[in-house]
Amino acid sequence: MLARIANNLFWMARYLERSEHITRYAQVHYFSSIDAPLSIKRESVLESVLQMAGAYTDYVNKHDELEETQVVKFIGLDDLNPISVRYSISRARENARGARDSISTELWETINTYYHYTNSIQAEDIAEQGMYEYTHRILQYSSIVNGYIDQSLLRDETWSIIHLGQHIERAVQIMRMIVTKLMDLNRIPNNHWASTLQLFEIVNLLKSTETYDMSKIFYKDVPNATYTLAFLTLNAQCPKSIVYNLQQIKDCIDFISDDKNVKEGSLEFQANKMLATLSFTTIEEVAKNPLAFYYECLNQLYKLSDLLEKKYLTY
Amino acid sequence: MAVDKTLMKRIVEHVPLGEGFFDEIWDTNGKLRPHYRKLIPLFQEVEVEEFRQWDELAKITFFNQGVTFNVYSDKSKGVERIFPFDLLPRIIPSKEWEIIEKGIIQRNHAINLFLYDLYHDKKIIRDKVVPADLIFSSAFYNREMIGLTPPANVYIHVTGTDIIKHSDGRYYVLEDNLRCPSGVSYVLSNRDIMKKVLHHAFSKYHVKTVTQYPEKLLSTILSVAPKGVDKPNCVVLTPGIYNSAYFEHSFLAQVMGLTLVEGRDLFVDKNFVYMKTIHGPKRVDVIYRRIDDDFLDPLVFRPESVLGIPGIMGAYRAGNVTLINAPGTGVADDKAVYTYVPEIIKYYLDEDPILLNVPTYRCERADELQYVLEHMHELVVKPVDESGGYGVFIGNRKTKAEIEEYKKLILDNPRKYIAQPIMSLSVQSTFIDNDNSYDPRHIDLRAFALMGKDNTYVLEGGLTRVALTKGNLIVNSSQGGGSKDTWVLEHE
Amino acid sequence: MNEYVITYQAQNHYPEVVTEGIFDFMVLPCNDDSQVVTATEFSNSLEEQAFQFKNVYGFDVTRLRTDKKFDALDFSVKIKVRKRNAISNHTKLTASPDEDDMLSQPDFQLDHHLYLTKTTYTNITNGHRSLIPIKEKGMPISTFIHELMDHIQDLVQYQKGVTTVQTTADQVLDIKGGVCQDFTHVFLAMCRYNGIPARYVSGYLNNPHGNHDDESMHAWLEALIPGYGWVGYDAANRCKTDINYIKVAHGVDYRDCAPLKGVIKTNSLDQKTEHNVTITIQ
Known part of the structure; x- marks a missing residue:
């Protein structure tokens, strides 16, 4: 497989995954804020969405106030904002186009149709059809794309590279959501509303990661912060958990790798080490200083991604 | 209440045309030609709304498949358009097709021998059949090809011959495209979409298939791999996703199962070509390249080219990689050389050309000069050494004074001028969006052929191109042309 | 008959790092009726092995390719050539009448x-x-x-x-x-x-x-x-x-005989090349 094609596919997958998570986070927060407890301000919800997407500073630099339609425009429709859904999908599609002959017709046509949808939708359309229709369409396209990735591709290096992109980005986005939520939780004033508000934020996190139902089946209990973090971080059965994604990352790297002896500092070493370390981490250790834990974890993941790019994706 | 269909406006009707037009569907008495008798009623029974639905389905399918071209502006994104496609197919009866097919094979065979000769002994020039100046002054005469023999002596593996039907009802070759002819992917996509939208029409005819083209192209590519290579690694080389024919490049790579590469994916080391894979370099044996000669090797041709592969000509000359088509084939498809193709066929094959060339009068010959001077009003006169339409004189659009003026120019330097009759492309009905109905438009045909080690193949169909503007004779897609599916019939 | 020792040196400097490069040198004297190359010795600062092949006219091209990173490249070659006069200086070319x-x-x-x-x-x-x-x-x-x-x-x-x-x-x-x-x-x-x-x-x-x-x-x-x-x-x-x-x-x-042609992958268009040639008679 050409290194350039590998690079295209890797970034195609990352962009697709990225817009899915940002969209879901925005969707969940938008709808939960409609009937949120009174003390939850609309602005802080918008801020949370921007923070999670990594677009808060950019937004503030360009706009005077936190305002719903502006935020939707910025995150959904801005051609120039590199985290916007429209931008991400257009990059994903350009990357897919450059690797058109390596992927299935079904996958290509879905990405292409997806692109034409995000590219044609305007702020007025969203105003008219409502946020649900817009975000739902995007999430639907994402599911179809993921379906075709799993159903229409040979389990070869092509698939492994795409999967690597998906799982690295998924782990990154889940951690970004956790970190943003931890900050939201920290801001809750210590009054008698606190537990209501905490529950509100935790449910938002579970819904944003598409794990609300899974976690209920697993715990059969009222959600709390500790079990939510444990579920999203250490549960090997949960397809959104960090450890699950690291396992996938390691498996894909093992599949692609032709290195027999794994040297310290190599990509293979880094993947194995991250997975092993996390597998032997307890939720108590995480809970000691959760923010520091996730920041470190993110750094390790960025390092892994760098190693991957250097080894396989440079041409 | 039943609708009286006879009162409905039909979308396709016979439109009587003046003299000098050849209508593909109706004869001069307004009667359907035999091979359209089963097709046209299908279009006449349908209501505009339903037809619009067919049309919409076809358009959406093209769009979602990405069969589009980009119109880029200074904004970061381009506007995407599909090539206009018309649902009424052009039908070619099997007897007529036989002539086209045989004619193309004969023509390409002769041209391939001609190219070999030009880069070796140059017998045809020594025998004064083709003038030396014409060849050596051509920008496409490629010095790197001198004395080089490509595998199996094949230069023109992939060709696209532009053919028209004149008002006399006969086929004429307008141009031989011997470099990187494009359009074949549209033939395949058009057919694919026609089968989805107009499946009921196919049941009335035995239409020859076009779907085997990818396999035929692949076997052509494999047949000319360098000697001693067991399992050749073949690739398709594209200038990249911003090239207007990128869809075709990726399409062909995909249907053949070959890797689609850009110049930056390849490099040359010790006269072998490699591609940069995730596991390091992998040797490349055959390159179906869709970039022009000039851009192939910045060390030999245009130094500023970033599309090519520096050093590739050395590898090619050493026989370590095969290029499809061979470099330097453009010398045989320019306007001036075209006029010699009948002589070229005669010279190498000792046969009369099967397909007609547009007759050419060379003013350097006294008798032909006389004819030209007497028939200026019905001829196109062109200088042989100008390209891009410069100095072209179209007789029927000129005044008497202008004709006299131009005659002087010819008499000053008769050697410089050739003349051809004004050709009239046949017309076929084409759906015109704004009128909500069909109207005759000029069409031509690009026929695609392959030449490998022991095989020649002419794709049984081809790209029928339509000039969408009324009266326009230019069918190029860059000039707003559209296309139609082309049905070659199995038997009469 | 003269015996020459020729050294050809090219020094290339690039403002930005080069990640890939290919260079064709046409600097080796050819062998013909009047001259014979008796020894050649190449060296280059990247320690890449030089590769030789003939161009379309049959002349030697010395090619260097590298994917090492560099911002300077020195290439030198030392050649010994034996040379005699093709046509004696004193011979007057008499024109044939036709x-x-x-x-x-x-x-x-x-x-x-x-x-x-x-x-x-x-x-x-x-x-x-x-x-x-x-x-x-x-x-x-x-x-x-x-x-x-x-x-x-x-x-x-x-x-x-x-x-x-x-x-x-x-x-x-x-x-x-x-x-x-x-x-x-x-x-x-x-x-x-x-x-x-x-x-x-x-x-x-x-x-x-x-x-x-x-x-x-x-x-x-x-x-x-x-x-x-x-x-x-x-x-x-x-x-x-x-x-x-x-x-x-x-x-x-000139294009057929340029002593040095190269294509490099780098971010800057600037580059500086110095050639240095010495010829001595032995």
Whole structure:
């Protein structure tokens, strides 16, 4: 497989995954804020969405106030904002186009149709059809794309590279959501509303990661912060958990790798080490200083991604 | 209440045309030609709304498949358009097709021998059949090809011959495209979409298939791999996703199962070509390249080219990689050389050309000069050494004074001028969006052929191109042309 | 017979790091009737193995390819050549009486078409056509060529820094100045215009008399004189070539003989190349 094609596919997958998570986070927060407890301000919800997407500073630099339609425009429709859904999908599609002959017709046509949808939708359309229709369409396209990735591709290096992109980005986005939520939780004033508000934020996190139902089946209990973090971080059965994604990352790297002896500092070493370390981490250790834990974890993941790019994706 | 269909406006009707037009569907008495008798009623029974639905389905399918071209502006994104496609197919009866097919094979065979000769002994020039100046002054005469023999002596593996039907009802070759002819992917996509939208029409005819083209192209590519290579690694080389024919490049790579590469994916080391894979370099044996000669090797041709592969000509000359088509084939498809193709066929094959060339009068010959001077009003006169339409004189659009003026120019330097009759492309009905109905438009045909080690193949169909503007004779897609599916019939 | 030791050195400097590069050097003297290369020794700062192959005219190209990262590249080659005079200096070329006839033979023209056809470098357009002398019928070609060289000296001053490797014959006639390759392009154009096959030659000039000579390589031409074959003439120095001219390659113009061509992958367009050539007699 050409290194350039590998690079295209890797970034195609990352962009697709990225817009899915940002969209879901925005969707969940938008709808939960409609009937949120009174003390939850609309602005802080918008801020949370921007923070999670990594677009808060950019937004503030360009706009005077936190305002719903502006935020939707910025995150959904801005051609120039590199985290916007429209931008991400257009990059994903350009990357897919450059690797058109390596992927299935079904996958290509879905990405292409997806692109034409995000590219044609305007702020007025969203105003008219409502946020649900817009975000739902995007999430639907994402599911179809993921379906075709799993159903229409040979389990070869092509698939492994795409999967690597998906799982690295998924782990990154889940951690970004956790970190943003931890900050939201920290801001809750210590009054008698606190537990209501905490529950509100935790449910938002579970819904944003598409794990609300899974976690209920697993715990059969009222959600709390500790079990939510444990579920999203250490549960090997949960397809959104960090450890699950690291396992996938390691498996894909093992599949692609032709290195027999794994040297310290190599990509293979880094993947194995991250997975092993996390597998032997307890939720108590995480809970000691959760923010520091996730920041470190993110750094390790960025390092892994760098190693991957250097080894396989440079041409 | 039943609708009286006879009162409905039909979308396709016979439109009587003046003299000098050849209508593909109706004869001069307004009667359907035999091979359209089963097709046209299908279009006449349908209501505009339903037809619009067919049309919409076809358009959406093209769009979602990405069969589009980009119109880029200074904004970061381009506007995407599909090539206009018309649902009424052009039908070619099997007897007529036989002539086209045989004619193309004969023509390409002769041209391939001609190219070999030009880069070796140059017998045809020594025998004064083709003038030396014409060849050596051509920008496409490629010095790197001198004395080089490509595998199996094949230069023109992939060709696209532009053919028209004149008002006399006969086929004429307008141009031989011997470099990187494009359009074949549209033939395949058009057919694919026609089968989805107009499946009921196919049941009335035995239409020859076009779907085997990818396999035929692949076997052509494999047949000319360098000697001693067991399992050749073949690739398709594209200038990249911003090239207007990128869809075709990726399409062909995909249907053949070959890797689609850009110049930056390849490099040359010790006269072998490699591609940069995730596991390091992998040797490349055959390159179906869709970039022009000039851009192939910045060390030999245009130094500023970033599309090519520096050093590739050395590898090619050493026989370590095969290029499809061979470099330097453009010398045989320019306007001036075209006029010699009948002589070229005669010279190498000792046969009369099967397909007609547009007759050419060379003013350097006294008798032909006389004819030209007497028939200026019905001829196109062109200088042989100008390209891009410069100095072209179209007789029927000129005044008497202008004709006299131009005659002087010819008499000053008769050697410089050739003349051809004004050709009239046949017309076929084409759906015109704004009128909500069909109207005759000029069409031509690009026929695609392959030449490998022991095989020649002419794709049984081809790209029928339509000039969408009324009266326009230019069918190029860059000039707003559209296309139609082309049905070659199995038997009469 | 002379034995020369030639060293050719090229030093390239790049402002930004280069991640991939390919370089073609045409710096090795060829073997022909008058010269034999007896030893060659390459070295380069990247310690890449040099690869040799022949170009379309049969001359050696030395190629260096690397995917190591670098911002400087030194390449050098040391060559020993034995050289004798092709045609003795004292021999006067006597013209065969049918010279003109030969030049006008279609087969002759066809056999030498490469060296009779104008190229971008060797084209003289209408504006300068009147500057081209026309050989009179019966005048010996060698006499005409000497007259041509005198004529070119009147049109072009030897001057460094006024032209580049892209300058065409037409432009040289505008600038009225240039270096050896510019003289050669004008000279080629005028020979070819008169139907005399002429080819561009690059090589080394052992320069004991302090003649015009560029720092790196020299350029002259070879004209085809019926009965004698290809004879070398140096328009920049207005002379027939001799034992001091060591030929590397010939071609239709500079582009076929450029001593160094390269394609690199880097972020900056700037680069600096210094060539250094030394010739000593052993």
